[in-house]
Amino acid sequence: MDQAAGMRHGPIGLRLVRSRDARALQHELLANRSWLQPWEATVPYGAVSFDMRLSIRRLLQQYRDGGGYPFVMEYEGEVAGQLNVWGVARGSLCSATIGYWVSERFAGKGITPTAVALATDACFAEYGLHRMEICIRPENAASLRVVQKLGFRYEGLRRRYIHIDGDWRDHYAFALTREDVPQGVLARWLNGQVPPDAATVPPSDRLTL
Numbered sequence: 227m228d229q230a231a232g233m234r235h236g237p238i239g240l241r242l243v244r245s246r247d248a249r250a251l252q253h254e255l256l257a258n259r260s261w262l263q264p265w266e267a268t269v270p271y272g273a274v275s276f277d278m279r280l281s282i283r284r285l286l287q288q289y290r291d292g293g294g295y296p297f298v299m300e301y302e303g304e305v306a307g308q309l310n311v312w313g314v315a316r317g318s319l320c321s322a323t324i325g326y327w328v329s330e331r332f333a334g335k336g337i338t339p340t341a342v343a344l345a346t347d348a349c350f351a352e353y354g355l356h357r358m359e360i361c362i363r364p365e366n367a368a369s370l371r372v373v374q375k376l377g378f379r380y381e382g383l384r385r386r387y388i389h390i391d392g393d394w395r396d397h398y399a400f401a402l403t404r405e406d407v408p409q410g411v412l413a414r415w416l417n418g419q420v421p422p423d424a425a426t427v428p429p430s431d432r433l434t435l
């Protein structure tokens with residue numbers, strides 16, 4: 227796949243972020259504060275930066291260094307949000323983690339599951355990765371729907387795992403390996419072949435919210 231030109235399914239596109247996306251992304255981040263903040267990665271020291279120009283420069287540097295694939299999701303050609311493949315580990319792991327957000331006005335259109343499927347398929351078929359992980363706060367019902375739709379397998383509860391919205395938060399971890407999806411993630415979903423219980427959290431790991 228030409229990462230800059232990107233991938234497409236119907237109105238939904240996924241392409242590498244560009245420096246000139248900074249203005250649109252910064253506008254969306256600021257206009258969607260209450261929508262995004264509960265799920266936003268923070269750092270235990272210092273404040274979150276909304277300098278998208280700097281953030282994109284860092285993401286593209288990581289991309290050039292082989293550490294990630296920073297995408298934007300588009301809907302009918304408009305920037306809808308970001309999908310980041312980060313923490314790429316090569317060698318004996320060949321794994322990475324996916325993070326994502328869309329602006330509130332784009333929610334509920336199936337943009338994220340489609341983009342996650344496109345990204346995971348590219349990671350397996352073209353970027354030489356073997357395992358893709360998604361970590362989600364137990365409170366994030368909308369994001370849990372994304373992994374349910376695609377049949378990412380539940381792998382466990384990670385206590386106080388990622389610094390989100392100002393504190394260390396518990397996360398559920400979900401993953402797929404290449405062997406799980408010989409037909410591809412998107413094709414498996416579109417063909418109605420997703421195992422219905424793959425993402426089910428066992429009662430012993432369910433947190434009282």
Ligand SMILES: CC(C)(COP(=O)(O)OP(=O)(O)OC[C@H]1O[C@@H](n2cnc3c(N)ncnc32)[C@H](O)[C@@H]1OP(=O)(O)O)[C@@H](O)C(=O)NCCC(=O)NCCS
Binds near residue numbers: 326371
């Ligand atoms: C989680 C998120 C990325 C899902 O993206 P999406 O493109 O809307 O995904 P979908 O269209 O498949 O919708 C997923 C679920 O969101 C919920 N949803 C749909 N429209 C919604 C809306 N307007 N407001 C709130 N939730 C909505 C529904 O439960 C939906 O599931 P359903 O299709 O079974 O009804 C998006 O809600 C988001 O960006 N949230 C804020 C940031 C975030 O949580 N990032 C993920 C951190 S792990």
